[in-house]
Amino acid sequence: MAHFSFNLLHSLEPKRDSYGFALRPQYAQTYREYSSIYKEEEDERSDKWSDFLEQVAESSEPTSENEHKDTLKAEPESNEVREERNPHKLSNGDDSSGRQFSELEEETIVVRKSAEGNEIIEETIQDRVSKGGDSSDRTTSGGTEIKEGTSPGRVSEGDDSSGRNFICYSATGNNSGKEQHHSEERKTCEVQRWAEIRPSLITIEEIFSSRIKKGKQMKGGKINGINVHLPSIEESEPVDDGINGSRAENALVDQNLPELFSRWKELESLVQGGVPKDLRGEVWQAFVGVKKRRVESYYEDLLARDESEEQDVSSAAFGKWKKQIEKDLPRTFPGHPALDENGRNSLRRLLLAYARHNPEVGYCQAMNFFAGLLLLLMPEENAFWAFAGIIDEYFAGYYTEDMIESQVDQLIFEELMRERFPKLVNHLDYLGVQVAWISGSWFLSIFVNIIPWESVLRVWDVLLFEGNRVMLFRTALALMELYGPALVTTKDAGDAITLFQSLVGSTFDSSQLVFTACMGYLAVTEARLKELREKHLPSVLDVIEERSKKGRAWKDSKGLASKLYSFKHDPGSLEEERILTEGSDTVADGNVQLESHSSNLDEMLNSLNVDSEVGSLPHLQEQVVWLKVELCRLMEEKRSAILRAEELETALMEMVKEDNRLQLSARVEQLEQEVAELQQVIADKKEQEAAMLQVLVRLEQDQKVTEDARRRSEQDLAAHKFEVHVLQEKYDKAMQSIAEMQKRVVMAESMLEATLQYESGQSKALSSPRTGRVQSPRFENPTRKVSLLSFGLGWRDKNKGKPNAEESSESLHDHSSPRKESDNQ
């Protein structure tokens, strides 16, 4: 739902800033202009912080082993919470946009609170039942109001804080059914409302927790026997060792760790540059020392206590605070998406728990805004401990019934203003405007709802880091420096204040404000403020004492002090009274009246101070001091101007880069088009390549076919050659045979002629010798016939394969027969 509503908000004219806070229409345009600057700054500081945390993790790992062990021990308890947060971190890793993370963070808050829906409903019902007729705003519906008897552990004697401790124990010692219910509730609360900060910030937390340890020791020394609930016992004065102006720095020096000191200096620079959105909630916890302050189950016990268990006196006050809280809940950041019913219930629980935790303060209007802010950045119980640290220590005495420290700070601020901006203060005096009219609400609200939210958060970054209220004064002085010159031209109190408020509300340049404050007022230190507090506290106490007394005698004796107080802090009223009395007003008369006021002051001072001669020397000394301060101020202004010039140069370079980016983006578009075209060409070529591949495949196939054919041809050729060779050999043999046969033919013819000659001779001769010779030629004739036939058959068989063998055998036969004939010869 939150995400959806944010989308709608972004599409429309921005009525809320990126944190979900209401944005006034006249500032919408300015905010849009600064949105891009904020985004760039956010990206830059995220990188710086990542680098810093990596370096710290690498260099400080050995010293933080114990902390890691503690983390591992605590892990089972907060396992579900971590699992719940994992998607959150993953999303952050994917998207570096701080704004979206802010939305997701708020969405997570909403999701977490909706997860508690059932219990919240139950608690709400219980609250209604327990309130009964106390609530004039609500109508109790359903259920019978059950009043429980007085708890056996209730103590009405002794120290209020120790009584509260007893009540804590007795609350857990009630009947078993109730105990089970509470234990179940506690388990759920612990899982959902408390979470450890990420490991990379443990080193920072370790450093800042050391200043709390000192406080605890001092408190422990004062109060004996109660060690478990130290955080619940707070002194009216802040435990402050900041001789050097910062507790953290002092702690580091005491620890004698030069490396950590240099890290601290680097961290200071980063903090003044702003804490990244996605780290802010956890970094603030580290600065305040939430983990160190925490006492397990303490918060749940505060919530679990019933109203009837309160002591009579504190019960009446508590009822008053409770009623006021109910009035103020819907008027705390009205319409903010994270402060829906569930968010409001968390806010109620936190404020009620704190009222029980510190009855000296209870609830004071303004605290609702601080608690609401912290709940937007961290889980509920973490927010409670951060809130307790801020109200109990940073702003101790500010929000008590008498608001003593708040009044003292206004006197201090006026003195600082007269030192630094005498012309402006003189002009305000002339107009009848008191400085405290303007700055009073600044300090009480810690600039919430005074300056734009980006600037509020930047101021709080430094304030929580330093551990004291120095940044409060520096920021106020910076605002006077930035906008004071515009007031000097005004001639009317109303116009002056209206103009100033408008200018202050338009302080969207958060870096300018923070750097002006941090670099321009180095002389405003915690040590200086302590001195001034001691100086101005008595007069505030006197006024309070006077108001509390009703006797005339007391009033008369303090009459002079009252008049002096009145004159110091409200010269305009006296001036106005004279104007009304005299009935005429001119510039000259005004001057005369101012002089007369001055003479009155002198008379009062003379009457108070017997030795008038001594006054001249301090006056000269004051002048010397004033001149020194002026010199320091001028030097600081020079430094500030140089810093501002550097900032402007950086901004200019960024603008140049931005212009270049536009050109580059155009080129990128062109290149992308070219790439698209090239991709098309590549696609086409790939198609061609595919086609060519197919052709090649076919060619290869054809080649194979051709190759096979060629091989067959070669084989055939070889075979033919072989056959030719064989035929050649046979031919040769045949020719030889023919030659031999010719020889035989010749011999046969010779023999035939001889035989014929013989026969012709014998026909004439006797009969017995002739018969034997005739038989022998007949025997030879069949042999010749057979050889001729075989020879003829051989020629026929040459055309066939098989007859070749016969031919060869015949040829052998022929070969052997000539031998026989030769033998016969």
Added chain:
Amino acid sequence: MGCGSSLPDRDSRQLGRPNSENGGGQDAKNLRVKLVLLGDSGVGKSCIVLRFVRGQFDPTSKVTVGASFLSQTIALQDSTTVKFEIWDTAGQERYAALAPLYYRGAAVAVIVYDITSPESFSKAQYWVKELQKHGSPDIVMALVGNKADLLEKREVAVQDGTDYAEKNDMFFIETSAKTADNINELFEEIAKRLPRPSVS
């Protein structure tokens, strides 16, 4: 704060005139009046001022921390213009410690209560006594019963307010910042009761 303001709203008749308390003549007089609102938390002090200065009603107004400032100028029948410089104070009880800063030197005090809340009427009486002790002797005081539109929830009778105002030399009026009833009438009546620098 919700009561933060932009550039001052000026009456058209005052444009072009020198912004000075020196009356040019008998026909026109310009008054600057510091006015402080006091009263219990949540009775509607900030809503009254916002309705008067900007003609708006914001049902989700924020809690006032310390005090907030708005100014508005009105013109009367006799050509007198009155510029109210209005300090709207925080209503929680402990802020009474800071109230002297704002009501000291104030020419007018508007003490507001909620007609649906007897408790706020008691608180208003406290403020009347406080101002009688420590305020300017000639301060003009107005008693205002706000949220008059919530008639069905009324718990403080009109007669109670009237009687108390008469007894303490104040003038009384019931208003509704929500419906704008009697808001302008309140400030006009205050302007009429202001002492004039000179009577011609």
